[in-house]
Amino acid sequence: MRTTELLAPTLREVPAEAEVISHKLLLRAGFIRRETAGVYTYLPLAMRVLNKINQIIREEMDRQGGQELLMPIIQPAELWQESGRWDVYGPELFRLKDRHNREFALGPTHEEIITALVRSEVSSYKQLPLLLYQIQNKYRDERRPRFGLLRSREFIMKDLYSFDRDDEGLQISYQKMHEAYTRIFQRCGLRFRPVEADSGAIGGSDTHEFMVLADSGEAAVLFCEKEECDYAANVEKAAQVIVTAGHDEEPELLAEMSTPGAHTVEEVSSFLKVTPQKIIKTLLYETGLEVVAVLVRGDREVNEIKLANALGCLHLSLAGPDTVRSITGAQVGFAGPVKLNVKIVADLEVAAIVNAVAGANKDDTHLINVNPARDFNIDVVADVRMVRAGEPCPRCGEALIEAKGIEVGQIFKLGDKYSKALRAVYLDESGRSRSLIMGCYGIGVTRTMAAAIEQNNDRDGIIWPAAIAPFQVVVVPVSNKDETQVSTAEVVYNRLVAAGFEALLDDRSERAGVKFKDADLIGYPLRVTIGAKALANKQVEVRVRRTGEVLMIDQDELENRIGELLGGL
RNA sequence: CGGGAUGUAGCGCAGUUUGGCUAGCGCGCUUGCCUUGGGAGCAAGAGGCCGGGGGUUCAAAUCCCUCCAUCCCGACCA
Numbered sequence: 001m002r003t004t005e006l007l008a009p010t011l012r013e014v015p016a017e018a019e020v021i022s023h024k025l026l027l028r029a030g031f032i033r034r035e036t037a038g039v040y041t042y043l044p045l046a047m048r049v050l051n052k053i054n055q056i057i058r059e060e061m062d063r064q065g066g067q068e069l070l071m072p073i074i075q076p077a078e079l080w081q082e083s084g085r086w087d088v089y090g091p092e093l094f095r096l097k098d099r100h101n102r103e104f105a106l107g108p109t110h111e112e113i114i115t116a117l118v119r120s121e122v123s124s125y126k127q128l129p130l131l132l133y134q135i136q137n138k139y140r141d142e143r144r145p146r147f148g149l150l151r152s153r154e155f156i157m158k159d160l161y162s163f164d165r166d167d168e169g170l171q172i173s174y175q176k177m178h179e180a181y182t183r184i185f186q187r188c189g190l191r192f193r194p195v196e197a198d199s200g201a202i203g204g205s206d207t208h209e210f211m212v213l214a215d216s217g218e219a220a221v222l223f224c225e226k227e228e229c230d231y232a233a234n235v236e237k238a239a240q241v242i243v244t245a246g247h248d249e250e251p252e253l254l255a256e257m258s259t260p261g262a263h264t265v266e267e268v269s270s271f272l273k274v275t276p277q278k279i280i281k282t283l284l285y286e287t288g289l290e291v292v293a294v295l296v297r298g299d300r301e302v303n304e305i306k307l308a309n310a311l312g313c314l315h316l317s318l319a320g321p322d323t324v325r326s327i328t329g330a331q332v333g334f335a336g337p338v339k340l341n342v343k344i345v346a347d348l349e350v351a352a353i354v355n356a357v358a359g360a361n362k363d364d365t366h367l368i369n370v371n372p373a374r375d376f377n378i379d380v381v382a383d384v385r386m387v388r389a390g391e392p393c394p395r396c397g398e399a400l401i402e403a404k405g406i407e408v409g410q411i412f413k414l415g416d417k418y419s420k421a422l423r424a425v426y427l428d429e430s431g432r433s434r435s436l437i438m439g440c441y442g443i444g445v446t447r448t449m450a451a452a453i454e455q456n457n458d459r460d461g462i463i464w465p466a467a468i469a470p471f472q473v474v475v476v477p478v479s480n481k482d483e484t485q486v487s488t489a490e491v492v493y494n495r496l497v498a499a500g501f502e503a504l505l506d507d508r509s510e511r512a513g514v515k516f517k518d519a520d521l522i523g524y525p526l527r528v529t530i531g532a533k534a535l536a537n538k539q540v541e542v543r544v545r546r547t548g549e550v551l552m553i554d555q556d557e558l559e560n561r562i563g564e565l566l567g568g569l
Numbered sequence: 570c571g572g573g574a575u576g577u578a579g580c581g582c583a584g585u586u587u588g589g590c591u592a593g594c595g596c597g598c599u600u601g602c603c604u605u606g607g608g609a610g611c612a613a614g615a616g617g618c619c620g621g622g623g624g625u626u627c628a629a630a631u632c633c634c635u636c637c638a639u640c641c642c643g644a645c646c647a
Contacts, residue, residue, distance in 0.1 A: 012596060012608065013581045017640060027580095037639070092646070109647065143570080143645055199647095317644090410647075442647075479605045513607035520607090531606055 001471070003506040008045050010518050020216050022453035023148025025462050029522045038145025038153030042446075045522065048470040048502075049449050050156065053188060054135050056467065057158050057443060060184045064176040066131040066160055071113045073137060077103035079112040083421045094139045094153075106139035111418045111440060114161045118436065119424035122163065128426065128436075129169050131176075133160035135445065147216070149450035150406065156446045162439040165428065170413055170437045174206065177411050177441040181210050184443065185408065189465025189569075190452060193405065195221045196233040198305050199412060206413045209234055210443075211405025212451040219407055222400040224393040231395040235402070236305040238387040239394045242348050249354045252369040254338075260364040263333025265298040268366060272357055275299075280350055280358040280370060282335040284319035284327060284342070287311060291319055291327055295337055295346040295378075297353070300385040310345060310382035334359040337376040338367055345380040346372065406451040407444075414438040456546075462523030463546050466569035471504040473562060474524040476516070478531035480509040489530040492540060492558065496528075499559040501566075520545065525569045526562065544569070 008030040017034065018024040026032045031046035042050060058068065077095075080086035086093075086105075094106035107113065114132060122130065138157045145153050162173035178194065185192045190212050197209040211221050211234075223232035233239070262268045269276050279298030284291055285307065292311065296302055308316050321332050327342060328335045336359035337344050350356075351372055358370045372378055389402035416435040419425070425433045449468070456463040466472060473496060477489035489505060496503040504524070506515045512531075519527050527543045534541040539552045542561070546569060553561045 009579085009597095011580055015580065016575085016582095019641075034639090090646090138647095140647075144643095146640085407647095412647090440647095481605070509605095511605050511607085511609065513605090513609080516607045518608085529606075533606080 001504050003504060003508050006045075006504070007043060008518075008522065009043070010521055018148060020147045020150065020454070021457055022150065022216075022450040025453055025457060025521070026148055026450065029462055032149065038142060038151070040149065040152060040154075040446075045470040046449065049464070049468050050445055052468045053445050053448055054158070056184055056187045057135065057445070060180040060187075061131070061133050061158070061160060064131065064180045065129075066133045066180075068134060069132055070134050070136060071107070071110050071117070073107050073139070075105050075107050075110075075113055077105060079116055079422075080105055083112050083115075083418060085112070092140050092142065094141050108138055108140045109440075109442070110134070110159055111161070111414070111438075112422065115418045115422045115424045115436075115438070118161075118163055119419075119422060122424075122436070123426055125165050125426055125428050128163055128165050129173055130163040131160060131173060132163075133158060133441075147450075149446045150216075150454075151218075152446065155444060158443040158445055160441040162441070164437045164439075165426070165434070166437055167415075170415070170439055173439050174411060174413055177439070178208065181409050181411065181441070181443070185210060185212070185448075187467055188448065188452060189456075189467050190408075190448075191455060192408070193221060193223055193232045193403075195223070195405070196237050197410065198234065198237045198309070205415060208411050209405075209407045210409035210411075212408050212448075212455060213403050213405055214451065214454040215404050216454050217404035217406040219405045220402055221405045222387060222389065222402050224396060224398055225401050226393070226396055226398040229393060229396040229398060231393050231400075235386060236303060238400070240348065240383050240385060240387050241392045241394050241397070242352070243392070251371045251374060252355050254367060254369050254371075254375055256360055256362075257366050257368055258364060259334075259366045262364075262366070263331075268357060269298065272366065272368065274357050274368075278353070278356055280337065280353065280356045282337055282340075282359055284324055284335060285316050286319050286323065287313040288315050289313070290343060291323060292343045292345055293335065293337060293340055294384060295344065295350040296385045297347065297349050298357075300347065300349070303384060303386045306382070307345065307384045310380055310384055328359070328361040330359070330361050330363045330365075334361065334363055334365060336361055336367060336370070337372075337378075338370060340376070343379045344376065345382065345384060346378040347385045348381060348383050349385070351378060351381045406447065406454060408448045408451050409441075409443040411441040412439060414440055457523075460517075461521035464523045464525055466525045466566045469502075469523065469525050471524050472502045472566055473526040473528060474504045474506055474519050474522075475528045475530065476506045476512070476519060478512045478529060480507075482532075484535060485530050485532075488535060492528055492530060492555075495558060496562065499563075501559075501562060526565055528562075 010030045011028045014024045015027050018027055032040045034040055096104050135158045137154055139154055142153050145151055164170045164173055192210055192212045194208045194210050197207050199207040220235040222238045259271050262271045265276050265279055276298035281296050281298050283294045294302055304316050324332050356370045358367050360367045390399050393400055419436040424436045428434055453462050475489050475493045477485040479485050493503055493505040525545050529541040542551045
């Protein structure tokens with residue numbers, strides 16, 4: 001390929017719409033253009049990267065026995081009504097009508113379609129297990145698309161669905177995908193972690209997210225600092241370890257204290273001279289059905305996902321000041337569990353607390369020496385708080401480290417959630433009809449491309465891992481007027497192509513600086529510079545994008561050395 | 570959906586406060602000259618429904634109303 005024939009419109013200035021680095025660089029380096037909010041055109045350079053990622057994905061899916069198919073993007077509403085998600089999915093589902101006024105959805109995911117397919121085509125245990133996947137556009141009408149390809153409304157996703165006879169089979173399929181995902185992201189040259197996660201609205205039991213570690217990530221993950229320990233979890237999932245030390249005090253007499261104006265934990269803490277660990281923070285949540293009081297230690301934060309799971313409810317929101325007043329009889333800041341007439345959910349730590357401070361449900365008043373069980377009843381005891389860096393690892397006890405991550409993949413055990421709703425069954429050996437046991441496994445392909453940039457860039461531009469670079473090597477003659485340089489560049493380029501490398505010849509009649517800047521911006525792993533220096537010694541000059549290192553290599557070693565260098569990138 | 574901001578050439582912006590000449594600048598683009606180891610220089614060009622609609626006015630990029638779009642913060646979220 002020659003640069004003069006390639007549509008790679010680089011920009012000198014960053015378009016004002018971009019905020020995060022991958023978005024800026026994808027625009028500047030000529031990989032994408034925005035069509036409308038959260039919807040992008042992938043230009044030729046991006047397509048080359050995406051095809052490489054797709055190829056890696058296909059190889060690893062196929063290695064595990066996956067079969068590729070392609071399902072429709074346009075999906076009939078009836079199927080979604082059958083699974084119950086037509087109503088549940090909400091406004092994030094793109095909906096449309098045809099000329100007959102029939103309703104459809106643009107597929108945000110394909111559980112319905114695949115389950116409908118399999119229920120009609122699979123009827124025997126002999127056809128199982130089955131791993132089916134596709135790579136195609138997905139549609140989600142995000143409330144707030146942002147960060148370029150990291151959160152868009154139309155994006156490319158690989159989705160695989162596994163069908164097994166039972167949980168044991170599912171476990172095997174799940175493990176296969178875990179392994180495949182690990183290999184995929186390794187091969188893409190990314191630094192990532194598989195982390196335990198919450199399964200959210202999609203349902204199911206076990207789930208892992210594959211997080212590319214990058215500061216711009218929207219998700220926070222915790223992982224164990226000990227190298228041998230592989231514990232890692234999304235903060236929304238990370239389990240707390242209860243430290244029971246220091247609870248050997250004798251319960252003392254409950255008493256009321258005047259605490260004028262002390263609304264916050266900090267104010268109460270300094271007013272009453274107690275540590276936040278001795279304070280019970282009482283928060284009122286509305287579930288849509290009822291109001292519940294949630295108790296966590298003063299130095300902790302509620303984890304709303306854990307809370308929703310503990311309560312078995314879908315929606316939660318903090319109660320407003322009016323609700324707080326009507327429930328507690330006091331303004332916000334003075335709620336407490338004693339003589340409170342709503343369901344009480346206590347975090348594990350609170351259930352074990354002794355002689356705590358809590359709000360008195362009376363303005364400007366707190367209670368001291370509050371003790372669970374003696375002074376109030378707990379309806380639900382559960383882990384409902386956020387775990388933070390520094391707390392002990394649930395597996396080995398070492399300290400946890402916190403990092404930001406971009407979720408590039410997620411694997412779920414669905415069980416029979418969809419097969420039951422859509423009546424997808426098979427006959428076992430004894431002729432008994434049983435529900436198919438499903439798993440689903442997604443990779444955001446376009447998001448993976450953006451995540452790779454988030455993790456691999458510098459002031460000059462993108463630094464592609466060699467495995468997913470749009471071209472492996474760019475050949476740049478310094479001067480287009482120098483016949484020797486031009487012809488040598490041509491020879492070098494042809495040799496590289498003949499040797500099977502993905503090479504690009506920058507044949508533009510630009511000054512050297514322009515070609516160098518573009519090469520750095522686009523981020524080809526290697527640049528072969530054909531200039532006077534190298535020609536004088538019958539050598540070629542190779543520059544490594546990632547390190548800036550410049551090597552002079554003999555012309556007859558060109559192919560070998562380029563191959564070696566790429567192997568290390 | 571709540572809050573904030575912005576829409577002027579492909580990109581980045583000025584002009585709007587206080588209405589007034591033919592709507593500007595830089596980059597990019599075209600042509601020519603020149604230059605060729607890190608986004609050179611000179612010259613001549615092309616490119617605008619000033620986001621759309623409505624209004625006020627002798628006169629609107631500029632004031633008013635309205636709609637739309639885009640971005641940021643928040644809430645929400647496989």
